[in-house]
Amino acid sequence: MLRTARLTPWLYLAPMLLVLIFTFGYPLVAIFDFSLRRIRGISGPFIGLENYRQVIKDDVFHEAVVHNGILLLAVPIMTFIALILAVLLFDRPRGWQAYRSLLYVPFILATPVVGVIFSNMLQLNGVVNEGLRSIGLDVLALDWIGSPRLALWTIMGVVIWREVGFGIVLFLARLMSINEDLLDAARVDGASWWQRLWHVIVPQTKSVIEFFIVVSIITMLAWVFAYVYVITHGGPGTATMVMELYIYNFAFRMSQLPGIASAVAVILFLVTLAFMVPLFRLRSASEMEEMS
Amino acid sequence: MSREAAGEAEVVSRSAGQGGWLAVPRHAALLFATFLVLAPLAFAILTSLKTLNNYGLDKLGFPDPVFWGNFPTALRGGRFFLWFLNSAILSFGSVFLSTAVAALGAYAFARMEFPGRGALLAVISSLMIVPPVVMLIPLFILLTRTGLNNTYWGAILVYAGLVTPFSVYMLTNFFKTIPFEIIESAVMDGASSFDILRKMLLPLSAPALITMVVVNTLWVWNDLLVALVLLNKDSLRTLMVGITVFGSRYNSDVPVAMAGMLMASMPMVLLYLFGQRYFIRGMVAGAVKG
Structure with a gap:
């Protein structure tokens, strides 16, 4: 440690703290205040918990919560796919670097780009259905985006398509740092490929997997706005309404009711807060693994 | 890199020892996954080279002629x-x-003693996962009040703030790994604390700085929501907002829409081709940012 005057550290911290107070500090306090007011324009009278009462009564909000909940089903699917692909890559088969680079590409592409491409492919007469019809699978040529029953699952598929690459790279980095001796010992003991996977590889990768699961849960609850906004705008009807879009619509679109939106923002904030503790416990655990 | 090169050299001996029975299903699975990843991109590229008429008649095939x-x-x-x-x-x-404010702050976290250091760093790191949509309403009102709404300055300040927790987290960790002996002699020679940061720590941190800049640039570049709300004026539209509008305008002219998407993706794809390891390393380091 450097020996410094007592004020010196705070001089170094000051610009950072100012920026953080502006973007996080003030807004995270203000959002609670806004959620208790009937806001028109930039302020309004205090109305207690009225906004929360409104939100909890609103069927569209219920739908949004259910939809975010359904999107959580993508988490085990993504984790499974990413883990399998990472395991297939980790003992460096021919061309593993090329596979890794290509499988990571979706994650580099911007969500709006991905959204526009998929919404064109998945139109009723788009290339996907055309392809299905051409091989005689007319039954599967569905209205992927236009049908209220399918639209949310379509969104989920696109999210999985884009986010799996991140999991692969994350798992692969961890797998490659596993002690080779452990695997060799298992091999000498006659453990099969599956046994090595379940008894050596997965336990060694446990905290990175858990970390990815928690990050993905947060993604599904609070970072899917761009997918929904570009592909369906929440529709058809409210079939793909999610909490973020609900906030956006109430605050900045037709209704202009920031009070209601703020109440939902507070709820969303508290939900992510609940995941913060396990996340940081896991991160420090995976750093420990990395070092050992 | 050297590690990967060594791995490449090992491939032959190891996969031979591993029972060839796995090679076929393994590559089948990997090729199938790669196909699923590339198919939408191939669609975008092929379609962008078709006339609307050509696309209407044949959505799956190659462009005939190339247009x-x-x-x-x-x-x-x-x-x-x-x-x-x-x-x-x-x-x-x-x-x-x-980067500027985070470097100063991380320096204090990594190299100086002050009360509440651990707690403050923990709070700042945990801000990484707070979704921007939570802050957006107060930020919008704050910027409107201060006249910074619909200005570059307002949006720059907000974006800088949103990526700063990650920058601080990453730089603090990196600064901690630089051995103290390296800067000790400079301290003896009476260098000021700022000189040590500028002349010694920052140059030594180049790889971490590049990774951090790549991750943050990708984040700001790809953001849709913040830009949509804080830059609500045609002349201030970002690429992400622009292509979203563009995509729905050319909803019925798919080849033009795809051409637009490809042009919009070019900068990041090129950056990825040349700086791939920074992307990969950065995403692993800052796992939280998604």
């Missing part, structure tokens, strides 16, 4: 250069500001 006209049409239909410029200004400005 380049969609790209000029897309450039006329959307203000790509303006959007590109706006995104570049915002990304550069906010990443620069964030």
Whole structure:
């Protein structure tokens, strides 16, 4: 440690703290205040918990919560796919670097780009259905985006398509740092490929997997706005309404009711807060693994 | 890199020892996954080279003949250069500001003693996962009140703030790994604490700085929500907002829409091709940012 005057550290911290107070500090306090007011324009009278009462009564909000909940089903699917692909890559088969680079590409592409491409492919007469019809699978040529029953699952598929690459790279980095001796010992003991996977590889990768699961849960609850906004705008009807879009619509679109939106923002904030503790416990655990 | 090169050399001996029975299903699975990843991109590329008529008749096949006209049409239909410029200004400005304030702050966290250090660092790191949508309403009202709404400065400040927790987290960890002996002699020679940061720690941190800049640039460049709300004016549209509008405008002219998407993706794809390891390393380091 450097020996410094007592004020010196705070001089170094000051610009950072100012920026953080502006973007996080003030807004995270203000959002609670806004959620208790009937806001028109930039302020309004205090109305207690009225906004929360409104939100909890609103069927569209219920739908949004259910939809975010359904999107959580993508988490085990993504984790499974990413883990399998990472395991297939980790003992460096021919061309593993090329596979890794290509499988990571979706994650580099911007969500709006991905959204526009998929919404064109998945139109009723788009290339996907055309392809299905051409091989005689007319039954599967569905209205992927236009049908209220399918639209949310379509969104989920696109999210999985884009986010799996991140999991692969994350798992692969961890797998490659596993002690080779452990695997060799298992091999000498006659453990099969599956046994090595379940008894050596997965336990060694446990905290990175858990970390990815928690990050993905947060993604599904609070970072899917761009997918929904570009592909369906929440529709058809409210079939793909999610909490973020609900906030956006109430605050900045037709209704202009920031009070209601703020109440939902507070709820969303508290939900992510609940995941913060396990996340940081896991991160420090995976750093420990990395070092050992 | 050397590790990967060594791995490449090992391949032959290891996969031979591993029972060839796995090689076929393994590559089948990997090729299938790669196909699923590349198919939408192949669709975008092939479609962008078809005339609308050609696309209407044959959506799956190769363009016949190859038609380049969609790209000029897309450039006329959307203000790509303006959007590109706006995104570049915002990304550069906010990443620069964030790097500057984070380097100063991380230096204090990594190298100085002060009360509440651990707690403050924990709080700042945990801000990484707070979704921007939570802060957006107060930020919008704050910027409106201060006249910064619909300005570059307002958006730069907000983006800089949003990426700063990650920057601080990453730089603090990196600064901690630099052995103290390296800077000790400079301290003896009476160098000021700022000189040590500027002349010793920052140059030694180049790889971490590049990784951090790549991750943050990608984040700001790809953001849709914040730009949609805080830059609600045609002349300030970012590339992401621009192509979203463009995509729905050319909903029925798919080849032009695809040409637009490809042009919009070019900068990041090129950056990825040349700086791939920074992308990969950065995403692993800052796992939280998604």
